Amino acid sequence: MKKIILAIAIMLCSASIASAQDAGKWAIAPKMSIYTNTAINDAVVGLGASGRYSITDNWRIEPAITALLHNHCSIDVSCDAQYLFHINDSWAVYPSVGLTTNEIDKWAFGMNIGAGCDFRVANNWDLTAGLKWQPMFDDHRTNPVVIMIGGSYRF
Incomplete structure (x- = not known):
């Protein structure tokens, strides 16, 4: 009987340890971007990825790196803070602000000001x-x- 109680206690402790690592704390997001209004004549396509870390249920940070695909391949490195408004279980919208550095025409440093949305398509x-x-x-x-536009996988 003691072994059964000990086994149940171990299972309950294991379940509580696993639940401390809720899905959504970390995410990886591959993305495709279109940079308009650049210093060069045409729009620039970017392919990259970001990581997302949820600080709270509403606040998260998102560092990202994007390869800019134009005559001279260059990069955009940024980090944004986002505040999530959960519309329902599947939708969230967010304003975003952060810092960026990129080499579209030459290296420059600036800010990101924007907004976005997430839509849950699977678990x-x-x-x-x-x-x-x-x-x-x-x-x-x-x-x-x-x-x-892109997708994200939450851990």
Whole structure:
């Protein structure tokens, strides 16, 4: 009898340890972006990924890296803070603000200001879309507008 009680206690402790690692604390998100209003004539396509870490149920940070595919391949590195408004169990919308550095025409540093939404399509999978404006801190640079679509897998 003592072994059965001990086994049940171990199972309950194991279940409580596993539940402390709720799905949604970390996520990986592959993305495709279109950079408009760039310093070069055409829009620039970007392929990249981001990581998401949920600080609370509503706050998360999202560092990202994107390869910009134009005449000279370059990168965009950013980190955003997002506040999630949970519309229901499947939908969330969020405003986003953060910092970015990229090399569209030359290296520059700036901000990200935007918004997006997540839609749950499976237990750990979301579709995500967003729009952000990147005001850059140099004098002559145009400020790109980035349209993004992708997916995310939550751990």
